[in-house]
Amino acid sequence: MTVTANTPDKRPNRLAAFARNDEGGLVVLSLFLFICMMLAVGLAIDVMRTEMARTRLQNTVDSAVLAAASMEQTMDPTVVVEDYFEKAGLSNQLEGVQVVQGVNHKTVTAHTNTKMPMYFLGMVGIDEMEAKSTGTATSGFTDVEISLVLDISGSMREQASSGGQTKIEHLRTAASSFVDIVINTEQPGTVSVSLVPYTAQVNASAGIMDRLNVSREHSFSSCVDFEQSDFDETGISMSTSYDHMEHFQAYYSSTNPIDNPGCPNRSFEEIIPFSENITELKAAINQYQPRANTAIHLGMKWGVGLLDPQFKPLIADMALSGEVDPAFAGRPYAYGRDNTTKVIVLMTDGKNVNTTRLKPQYYDTAEEIARWNEYSLSQWASAHGTNWSNYAVTKYTASQADSMLDNICTAAKAAKITIYTIGVEVSSHSAGVMKSCATSPSHYFDIEGEEMTDTFASIARQISTLRLTN
Numbered sequence: 001m002t003v004t005a006n007t008p009d010k011r012p013n014r015l016a017a018f019a020r021n022d023e024g025g026l027v028v029l030s031l032f033l034f035i036c037m038m039l040a041v042g043l044a045i046d047v048m049r050t051e052m053a054r055t056r057l058q059n060t061v062d063s064a065v066l067a068a069a070s071m072e073q074t075m076d077p078t079v080v081v082e083d084y085f086e087k088a089g090l091s092n093q094l095e096g097v098q099v100v101q102g103v104n105h106k107t108v109t110a111h112t113n114t115k116m117p118m119y120f121l122g123m124v125g126i127d128e129m130e131a132k133s134t135g136t137a138t139s140g141f142t143d144v145e146i147s148l149v150l151d152i153s154g155s156m157r158e159q160a161s162s163g164g165q166t167k168i169e170h171l172r173t174a175a176s177s178f179v180d181i182v183i184n185t186e187q188p189g190t191v192s193v194s195l196v197p198y199t200a201q202v203n204a205s206a207g208i209m210d211r212l213n214v215s216r217e218h219s220f221s222s223c224v225d226f227e228q229s230d231f232d233e234t235g236i237s238m239s240t241s242y243d244h245m246e247h248f249q250a251y252y253s254s255t256n257p258i259d260n261p262g263c264p265n266r267s268f269e270e271i272i273p274f275s276e277n278i279t280e281l282k283a284a285i286n287q288y289q290p291r292a293n294t295a296i297h298l299g300m301k302w303g304v305g306l307l308d309p310q311f312k313p314l315i316a317d318m319a320l321s322g323e324v325d326p327a328f329a330g331r332p333y334a335y336g337r338d339n340t341t342k343v344i345v346l347m348t349d350g351k352n353v354n355t356t357r358l359k360p361q362y363y364d365t366a367e368e369i370a371r372w373n374e375y376s377l378s379q380w381a382s383a384h385g386t387n388w389s390n391y392a393v394t395k396y397t398a399s400q401a402d403s404m405l406d407n408i409c410t411a412a413k414a415a416k417i418t419i420y421t422i423g424v425e426v427s428s429h430s431a432g433v434m435k436s437c438a439t440s441p442s443h444y445f446d447i448e449g450e451e452m453t454d455t456f457a458s459i460a461r462q463i464s465t466l467r468l469t470n
Contacts, residue, residue, distance in 0.1 A: 054131035057112045060088045061135035068099075069108040069137035077101075077108045085112075105140025105339050141190045143340045144463060145274075145332055146182060147303035149196040150175060150288070151348040151424075152269070157290035158349075160449025161425055167349050167449045168290050170424075174452035176282045178345070181460035183276050189327040193281060194306045195272040198299030199292035200262040200355070201245060205270035207323045211314045213241050218369050220247035222270075223263035225357075226301055228396065231404040234411045236305035238313060246358045248372040250388060257373050260291050262356070273306055274315055274328035294350040297405035300437070304412045307332050307342045335415050343463055344412065345456075346437065347422040349449075351430040352401035354394050362391050402433050409437035420459050424449055 064084035068077035078097045085094045093114040100107040113132045156168040183191050196202060201223040204212075209222040223245035230236075247265070249258040268287040275281055305311060311332055319329035333340045358377075362368055371380070377388035396404070412419060421434040422445045431446050438444040445455045 051131070053114050053116055054133055056088075057090065057093060057114060057131060058133040058135065060084060060090055061110045061112055061133055062137075065108045065110050065135040065137040068097075069106050069139045071106060071139050071141060077106070081108065081110050090114075102140070102338070105138065107136065107138040109134065109136040140339050141187050143333060143337075144182070144191045145194075145307050145340070145342045146192065146463065147194045147196055147306050147344045148175065148178065149198065149299045149303040149344060149346045150285075151199075151294060151296070151299070151350065152197045152264075152288045152290055153199045153294040153350055154290045154292055155294070155350050162448060162450045165449070166290075167424060167452075168288060170449045170452040171347070172286050172288060174456040175285045177453055178456040178460045179278055179281045179285070181457060182463050183278055184464070185278075188276065192274040192276060192325075192328050192331060193272075194274055194303070195281060195284060196299055196302045196306070197264070197269050197271075197284075197288060198295060198302070199264055200295050201264065201292075202295075202298050202302045203264045203266075203270045204302070207318055208271060208273065208314065209244075211238075211317060212236070213239055214244050215241070217244045217363075218247050218373070220373050221245070221261060221263040221265035225395075226298070228400065228404055231297065231301060231408040232411060234304045234408070234415050234417075235308040235310035236302075237310060246363045246372065247369070248358055248363075249376040250356055250378065250392065251376060252378050253376040256375060258376050262292055264291060271302060271306070273318065274324050274331055276325060276327070293353050294348065295355060295401065296346070296348050296350075296352050296433075297401045297408065300344070300346055300405055300408050300412075303344045303346065304408055304417065307344070307412075307417055308415075309334050341463075342415075342417045343420070344417060345420045345422070345459055346434070347424065348430065348434065349424040349426060351427060351433070352398045352405065354398050355396050355401060356392050357395045358391060359393050405433065406436060413439060419443060421445070422447060422452075422455055424452060 061081075064081040067073065067084065068075075068080035073080060077099045081097045082091070082094065085091050090112070093112050095111040095113050097111075098109045111132070111134050113130055115130055150171060152168065152171075156171065157166055159166050160170055179193060183193065204222050204224055206222045209224060210216075212224065214224055225243040225245045230240075245263050247261055247263060249261045251260070253259050266287075268284045270284075272281060272284055309332055312330070315324055315331055316329050318324040319326050332342070335342075358372065363372065375383075377391055381388035381391065409419060419437060419439045420443050421438040423431050423434045424447055426434065426446070431444075435441060435444040435446075445459075447455050
């Protein structure tokens with residue numbers, strides 16, 4: 001065939017054809033996607049390796065700090081942590097250990113780090129990744145300070161409503177059980193119990209009263225007389241001047257000297273401050289005998305005062321002289337101290353009554369002081385043809401005593417002292433007073449006499465749950 005100049009060449013331009021040819025394009029795309037997939041798989045492998053290493057470190061550090069922080073652990077916490085990592089073959093990956101230790105708590109923190117080489121991510125410039133972990137463990141014992149404020153007034157000699165035992169017999173069993181539960185002999189020095197038995201007054205003990213600013217008027221008994229304003233605050237001051245209560249008995253006495261003074265004066269009726277001696281506490285409790293009448297506010301004032309930090313110098317001095325367990329020389333602790341709980345258990349079977357004192361003019365000579373130790377007011381007045389009330393004065397009324405009780409309870413709650421109250425077969429009036437004093441309505445127990453042991457045990461178990469913190 002002859003091609004002329006006017007005939008177009010029908011053969012395609014080879015370069016243009018090559019450009020239009022898309023055969024093999026999927027190969028390039030597939031290769032690109034394959035490389036991306038390989039990078040993704042590589043990334044997953046490298047990240048998984050790093051996470052496995054971090055998990056192993058975290059498991060080791062968690063186990064190590066838990067063992068090191070245990071309050072039963074006698075070895076140095078740092079040594080314990082290092083030993084765990086050595087046995088796991090990870091010693092070179094432990095960066096440091098910090099220990100914060102107090103008298104009743106311990107915190108151990110350990111930091112670890114390992115640098116993992118990257119098999120795949122190195123292709124994109126990431127040569128290694130860090131696997132860090134931190135573990136912290138805290139353990140401790142909560143220091144608990146308890147004031148056990150117990151009514152041993154005359155009405156406690158009555159039989160409980162169910163018959164059988166008297167209320168004082170139920171109290172002896174219940175309070176002894178309470179002591180057994182709250183004091184853990186495996187954690188010495190953590191729980192202190194102060195016994196505060198009360199009737200018409202509280203026998204502070206000579207050891208306590210002689211360390212206060214009280215001018216002794218006699219040697220027959222050791223009761224402090226507070227003023228109404230003293231119930232507005234929790235503390236019992238080392239410097240404030242307090243009165244020494246007169247030693248006398250308003251009502252009939254079967255003996256001479258008097259046998260039932262307003263201030264209890266038998267040794268087992270004294271306050272026992274800051275003790276963990278179960279034998280000592282139960283020996284006193286098991287000797288309690290009902291006497292005189294009821295002054296709940298005075299029992300509560302002492303129960304709160306023993307927990308107030310103002311009392312610390314007095315307790316320290318008593319510990320120095322062996323009158324208080326040296327383990328409690330630093331108590332009562334400051335309000336708000338870490339891992340510290342202050343608790344009052346206040347029990348009564350009655351209600352406040354008028355508080356009677358001798359008129360000052362009948363108690364201002366040695367002869368008169370000796371007379372009232374020998375004879376009750378009723379005996380003396382009867383022998384001299386007059387009424388005993390001529391010699392006496394009402395220091396404050398029952399309603400004023402209720403108000404003072406409310407004031408001291410309010411002050412204690414403001415200081416974050418937990419208050420449990422127990423009314424044993426009490427009137428509706430007394431139940432309201434005791435419920436108002438408690439930390440909350442659920443902290444008040446309105447019970448029959450035979451329920452005392454279960455109630456005290458229940459409260460003791462609640463307190464015991466506070467002892468260990470993790």
